[in-house]
Amino acid sequence: MDRSQRTLIAKLKEHSRLADEDIAEICTLTHNVRELASGEDFIRQGEKPKVAALVLQGMVARYHLLANGRRQYLSFHMAGDLPDSQGLFIERMDHSVCAIGPAMLATIPHKDLVLSFDRRPEFAFAIWRETLIDASIFRQAVSNLGSRPVIPRMAHLFCELFYRARASRLTTGNSFVVPISLTQLGEALGMSIATVNRTLLALRNSGTMDFRNSLLNVNDWPALVKTCDFDPMYLHLKRAPRWDD
Amino acid sequence: MDRSQRTLIAKLKEHSRLADEDIAEICTLTHNVRELASGEDFIRQGEKPKVAALVLQGMVARYHLLANGRRQYLSFHMAGDLPDSQGLFIERMDHSVCAIGPAMLATIPHKDLVLSFDRRPEFAFAIWRETLIDASIFRQAVSNLGSRPVIPRMAHLFCELFYRARASRLTTGNSFVVPISLTQLGEALGMSIATVNRTLLALRNSGTMDFRNSLLNVNDWPALVKTCDFDPMYLHLKRAPRWDD
């Protein structure tokens, strides 16, 4: 069992039950490693996806490029995530995937995955569930953009990132490395960079969280959760991460 | 082959190839019919989904209920859609589904579906693709809310609804019945009802479209497409609907 197989198994176990046979099946999957420079695209809107990507290190993001040149970030992904699982059964990518900070990915051919799906339907269902959770995260983004003022909107994004990172054991204490620039935050949350900055200041002054120099610090988790009414149910994890370890 | 089976097959054929065996498998599925009054919930946030729903008639919507009482509509669905396919492999619903105007649904137990999936993986992949297209629609909603001013934002929603309806042959000429109230439009597009009304007026005056009394009228499709840079690629349909029939 190599690193990427271990990462994938750990990820799927966060929400699905895997039989020994499923794990054995995953261990037959081979992959290539691809390193991305900060900002580099992994796949672009319009291209035909042929491989699935698994994040091994760093952070990547999905984004749309609009006709007017604007960029809209759709979701952010960390180690264990499958940032282009959404391209599995689809002819052409309707969005792009790029690195946020330097990142390392494992790529697995779709062909191999589908063969495994035929052999182990439960494995397919686990990946399917993964794509459904992705969709649930998109739905939250819709509500976040459509219904929340800037401060809770920003808080919700960081709540989600921190909670997911914590569930995957990627945090250190109350900190998590998030190499997103202010500009990119604005392009994710539909805010101007000025507002992004003022909103981060407000959150800092409230004593709930502090995002600076690519480092997120959660100072008062319950208060932060309350600012945005964050309810992690939508992440559909089997068990909540513990806060006392 | 009954009505609901025919509807499902037609829908899946919009984006997937089905073998005769897949169609035969679908024809073994039995269902119940459920009628919903306007506004009635089909399933609520927090409940455990046990059946999948197929829209036979009318329109239904997914929505979030936020802690502050606000309602955020996430997507709208018409005949042929599977509005809670997102609940297939998930423990609890992270959103609700309600009727927009009176609607009729066919319900199919998840258990039966999964048994069919095991027998015909291609059928499973077609439904999976359906859920991935749903996710793609959510992504567009994110971009719509995050990046577009009110007029193109409204235009984009109606472009999508009309295009999807046309692809499913639910339009009559340039018209399509959309029983959404102004309040609900606002709750979908993150606008106040006053702005919704003024935006509809602006679109009416531009001569591109006219939405009034639950009836959408597309007067100038190319111009409407241009106002919001609508590109239907993200709907992943095998072939575009024809405009000249």
Place this chain on the structure above:
DNA sequence: CGCTTTTTTGAAGATGGTCAATGGGTGTGG
């Protein structure tokens, strides 16, 4: 026909955007 609900319109005010200028790091080359 009177009631409720939905749509329409106006005016005032707040939120967040735009623009422009400043400051702080970091890396490069003289």
Place this chain on the structure above:
DNA sequence: CCACACCCATTGACCATCTTCAAAAAAGCG
């Protein structure tokens, strides 16, 4: 080692958009 350039973050002033509030008109419905 310093000077310069560049990128990113920060801040202020002004302004546009959209919200809120209030009220009237129109449209369904018993």
